[in-house]
Amino acid sequence: MHRRTLPALLLAAPALAQEWPSRPIRLIVPFTPGGPVDTVGRLIAERLRDRLGQPVVIENRAGAGGSLGVRLVALAPPDGTAFVLTSSSLAIWPAMHPQGGLDPRTDLTPVSLVADIATTIVARPEPRLAALPDLLREARARPGAITYGTSGIGSSNHLSGALFAAMAGVQLTHVPYRGASVAMNALLARDIDTVFASTVETLAAHRDGRARIIGVTTPARIPTLPDVPAAIEFVPGYVAPNWFAMAGPPGLPAPMLARLSAELALIGQDAEFRARLAHLGAIPVLSPPEVLAARLAEDIPAWRRIAEEAGIRAE
Numbered sequence: 001m002h003r004r005t006l007p008a009l010l011l012a013a014p015a016l017a018q019e020w021p022s023r024p025i026r027l028i029v030p031f032t033p034g035g036p037v038d039t040v041g042r043l044i045a046e047r048l049r050d051r052l053g054q055p056v057v058i059e060n061r062a063g064a065g066g067s068l069g070v071r072l073v074a075l076a077p078p079d080g081t082a083f084v085l086t087s088s089s090l091a092i093w094p095a096m097h098p099q100g101g102l103d104p105r106t107d108l109t110p111v112s113l114v115a116d117i118a119t120t121i122v123a124r125p126e127p128r129l130a131a132l133p134d135l136l137r138e139a140r141a142r143p144g145a146i147t148y149g150t151s152g153i154g155s156s157n158h159l160s161g162a163l164f165a166a167m168a169g170v171q172l173t174h175v176p177y178r179g180a181s182v183a184m185n186a187l188l189a190r191d192i193d194t195v196f197a198s199t200v201e202t203l204a205a206h207r208d209g210r211a212r213i214i215g216v217t218t219p220a221r222i223p224t225l226p227d228v229p230a231a232i233e234f235v236p237g238y239v240a241p242n243w244f245a246m247a248g249p250p251g252l253p254a255p256m257l258a259r260l261s262a263e264l265a266l267i268g269q270d271a272e273f274r275a276r277l278a279h280l281g282a283i284p285v286l287s288p289p290e291v292l293a294a295r296l297a298e299d300i301p302a303w304r305r306i307a308e309e310a311g312i313r314a315e
Contacts (some may be wrong), residue, residue, distance in 0.1 A: 003046065004052075020080045020256045024055040027246075028084045030069025032179025036200030040115060040244055041085040047267045049069060062178050067093050067102055067157055070247075074107040076313045077136045078251040080260075083088050083111060084144045087198075089156040091299035095307040096154040102257065109252040110292035112264045115242040115282040119160050120202045121215040121231065129193060132215040139170035141234055147173045147192040149183035157183075160217050160240035161196040162312045168235045173303050174271065187211060198242055199281025214307050217242070224281040241281055241299070243284070245292050 025048070029041045037182035038060060051216040059274070061069035066089040076082040090104050129138065139146045150157035153176045165172040172194075177183040180197040187195045188210055195202070196217075203224070205211035215231040216222055217240035232238050246264070267273055268286025277284045285291070306312070 001139065019024060019052040020259065021052050023081055024057055024116055025052070025080065026059050026082045027056055028059045028061055028069045028082060029064040030061050030084065030086050032181060033060050034181040035115070035151065035179045036084060037087055037200040037244055038080055039165070039200050039280065040110050040277065040282065043273060044085065044114070044246075044264075044267065046274060047270070048263060051263045051266065060314055062152070064152070064154065065135055066090070066152065067097075070104070070108070071102060073247065073249055074102065076249045078109070078253065080252070080256045082250070083246055083248045083260075084108075085114065085244065085246050087117075087156045088241060088245075088299065089154060089159075090245060090247070091296055092159045092303045093154055094300050095304040096159065096312075098304070103300075105293075105296050106248065108247040109250055109257065110289045110296065111246040111252075111257065113261060113285045113287040113292040113295055114246055114264075115277055115286075116242060117198045117200065117242050118121070118224075119157060119198055119217040119240055119242045120206075120213045120225075120228075121152045121164070122184070122197065122202045122206070122211050122213050123193065124187065125209060125212045129214065130212070132229060132231060135194065135214065136170060137236060139165075139168070139172060142171050143171040146170075146194065147175050148196055149175045149177055149186050149192040150195045150196050151180040151183060152178060154177045156240075156242050157196040157198075159307065161243070163240055163306060164196075164217070164231060164235060164238055166312065167238045184211070203279075203281050222281065224278075238296070243295070244286075245295075247292070257289060263273060279312045286297055 030036045031037050049056045073084040129135050148161045175192050178200040183195045186192050206213045213228050219239050264286045274284050
């Protein structure tokens with residue numbers, strides 16, 4: 001990715017890190033308000049505000065499968081005033097858009113792997129799609145007739161659904177929305193048949209009976225939904241991991257990064273915070289930067305290989 005040069009700012013990095021934070025901080029969420037990443041982002045923002053003594057303002061910049069907001073941070077000066085909180089779509093974008101010029105491994109500074117989260121397959125509570133075998137059976141009987149909504153083209157939800165269809169040998173029709181919450185509303189309005197979205201977005205509707213989670217894309221069933229099968233039980237080998245992560249612009253000064261990492265680790269030890277995430281079906285991690293760097297180094301080539309083998313391309 002082409003970046004503007006910032007020689008004066010980089011020379012001043014040690015001073016900036018020592019004084020940081022002296023200004024409000026933008027935490028950019030590249031998805032719509034009310035979605036899963038936004039929900040977790042607000043939990044983190046209010047705790048960072050208290051610990052850092054500066055406002056931490058959520059800024060929703062949805063679009064392009066989450067890459068729009070990521071690009072804003074990738075091009076921001078490394079002064080600690082802008083960070084991005086996003087999903088595993090961060091690792092998927094290079095696979096979907098190999099010529100897109102965005103490589104998180106070089107265009108961002110990893111800050112933290114915030115949480116692991118299950119992607120769910122959701123339908124309305126109707127006999128037609130009461131369970132995952134029903135979905136597979138109908139998809140085989142009527143190729144392309146079953147629709148699945150996601151938070152957008154190139155999102156982790158999109159590729160999770162596309163990979164599921166490819167590995168199951170069925171045709172599903174992708175319907176992208178500007179956020180998982182919008183996709184869920186479309187499901188409840190009967191505009192689409194299913195949704196691929198995280199537990200953060202789907203658990204409430206599942207618990208109150210408005211929708212039914214019929215599968216999870218994790219390697220095994222999850223504690224939050226012990227009675228819901230993992231999709232791998234019906235589609236051998238299918239796993240689509242999902243996670244939330246925080247990153248900053250490239251060149252973020254090491255002392256600034258160390259301070260932020262330490263504060264996030266303390267937030268991760270907070271019992272109330274952990275309980276809030278557990279209620280949403282998320283497992284808090286709040287890792288040091290090198291854990292996120294390692295996850296990106298592993299997941300980016302893995303998703304690229306999966307996309308190539310399954311013939312999945314951006315629409």
